[in-house]
Amino acid sequence: MAEIFLTGATGFVGRHLVPALLCEGHRLRCLARSAEKAKLLRALGCEVVLGDLRDLSSDPSPLTPLPRRGEGPRGAEVVIHLAGVHQGSPALIRRTNVEGTAQLVQIAQAQGVKKILYLSTVTAANRPAWPYAHSVWLAEQIIRQSALRFTILRCSVIVGPGDTFLGGILHMARHWPVVPIVGSGQTRFQPISVHDVVRCILRAISSDRYDNRVLTIGGPEMLSYEQIVTAALAALRIDKRVIHLPRRTTRLCVRALERLGVRTPFVPGYFLSHDHVASSVTLIEDEFGLRPQRLQEVLAAIIAGGVARPQRNLYC
Ligand SMILES: NC(=O)c1ccc[n+]([C@@H]2O[C@H](COP(=O)([O-])OP(=O)(O)OC[C@H]3O[C@@H](n4cnc5c(N)ncnc54)[C@H](OP(=O)(O)O)[C@@H]3O)[C@@H](O)[C@H]2O)c1
Known part of the structure; x- marks a missing residue:
């Protein structure tokens, strides 16, 4: 069981991942942008930080909730980073995916997080003409160059x-x-089924076998x-x-x-x-022991x- 800070909890993958993480007994603190979405997450049993990835520094300690009665502060041990945009202007994509990730990583390092899992894409590349693919590639570089242990899952659709x-x-x-x-x-x-992506994330955060690796899954x-x-x-x-x-x-x-x-x-x-396309069709079976x-x-x-x-x- 881990203390987890999750971005993108309200997106397509997040909506499948949240119940699975809670079911495994993890404690979740989620970033949400609207009070309405925060309410839904709280109803499931998550703590929520209302905020925007592009302006995380406005919260003094987004990854550390206030201590509960009789408990010390419980800083996040793991960050699962799903938030991102794939449409919109190149400036919005860059501010969210690149600068938002840089800010998140900086705060995670300062607050003693041990590991970050980033959901990336098989299209990530140093290809400035495609703003989304380039932004995700840049976000990957920020994570890889940080002091955090990381797992990057590059997914096909x-x-x-x-x-x-x-x-x-x-x-x-x-x-x-x-x-x-x-x-x-x-x-x-x-x-790749979202069900399988969720299962890969659950395994990747619970074993150091996946540390400091970029895995391409389809x-x-x-x-x-x-x-x-x-x-x-x-x-x-x-x-x-x-x-x-x-x-x-x-x-x-x-x-x-x-x-x-x-x-x-x-x-x-x-x-x-x-x-x-991912580099190998069997990677999920070989690495995660799953039949996709x-x-x-x-x-x-x-x-x-x-x-x-x-x-x-x-x-x-
Ligand atoms: N879906 C795919 O086929 C696929 C494939 C490969 C990689 N990925 C990557 O996997 C991640 C999750 O994908 P998804 O399909 O779940 O994406 P999604 O449905 O578009 O959800 C995006 C999530 O990011 C949040 N978000 C966007 N901008 C934000 C900001 N400025 N501050 C805080 N939160 C923000 C959204 O919050 P709101 O609910 O408030 O909008 C939402 O929770 C993305 O990074 C995506 O690039 C997805």
């Missing part, structure tokens, strides 16, 4: 109930007259975007036409509509320009729970 990637495809497959694929549809993914299948769309249609038992939209023209149209104040479900970006869920199992779980309508989430 994470899927499961509440995700926007598969959720978006399923929503489109159900409700749109045709299913558009922007570009060739040949970008490769290795979708699910058991390497699939093109088009294969994922086909699998989603099959899981829904829907026979619908799939059409390919030229990427350049789609992006031009989306940008033109945005300038006119019209929001579309498409987000221009680099997401579909690069493969999202296949896409079909994840699709079945999402469909059984009801597909929510995701926000703007179709990349082009």
Whole structure:
């Protein structure tokens, strides 16, 4: 059982991770940005620090709660860092993902934290043209150069109930007259179930075997975007036409509509320009001793729970 400070508790992965950490007996102090979300976390049994990753220094000791009656102060031993943004201006992405991480690491070191786990992406790279991938790479460098023990989990796209990637495809497959694929549809993914990511995080924080390592994890299948769309249609038992939209023209149209104040479900970006694959499909089995869920199992779980309508989430 550890004292854990968690950022990103209210996001897709965080919402799955919080109950799992509590269930294992860990004590959780979470960063939350709104009183409403803080209330939900408190109801689950977490302590909450209201604040923003970009301005953590406004709280004198965000990682150390006030002592309870009869107890000494209980500083966090482990930081699990999930908070981040992947959309928005390059300045927002940098302030949140890079400067926010730098501030968190500085405070963690000053407050005697032993270890940090950072959820990164397989697309992280020293590639300034893609602000998100570059920001995550820079955040990784900050963590690696710190005095903290670290585990960095670089994930392919994470899927499961509440995700926007598969959720978006399923929503489109159900409700749109045709299913558009922007570009060739040949970008490769290795979708990993959020359930498996949570299990990897639980193991990584409870053993020093994972200390000072960067582990790249993905699910058991390497699939093109088009294969994922086909699998989603099959899981829904829907026979619908799939059409390919030229990427350049789609992006031009989306940008033109945005300038006119019209929001579309498409987000221009680099997401579909690069493969999202981990180096080895067996790493999860070899390193974590887990049998990762296949896409079909994840699709079945999402469909059984009801597909929510995701926000703007179709990349082009
Ligand atoms: N999902 C994937 O496929 C995937 C794949 C690889 C890596 N990752 C990385 O894994 C992490 C978690 O992913 P996710 O899918 O759970 O992301 P998500 O659903 O977008 O959630 C992001 C979380 O970060 C919080 N956050 C954003 N800006 C913040 C700020 N300035 N201060 C404090 N909190 C802030 C959000 O809080 P609010 O609720 O207040 O917005 C939310 O809790 C992210 O860093 C992401 O880059 C995700």
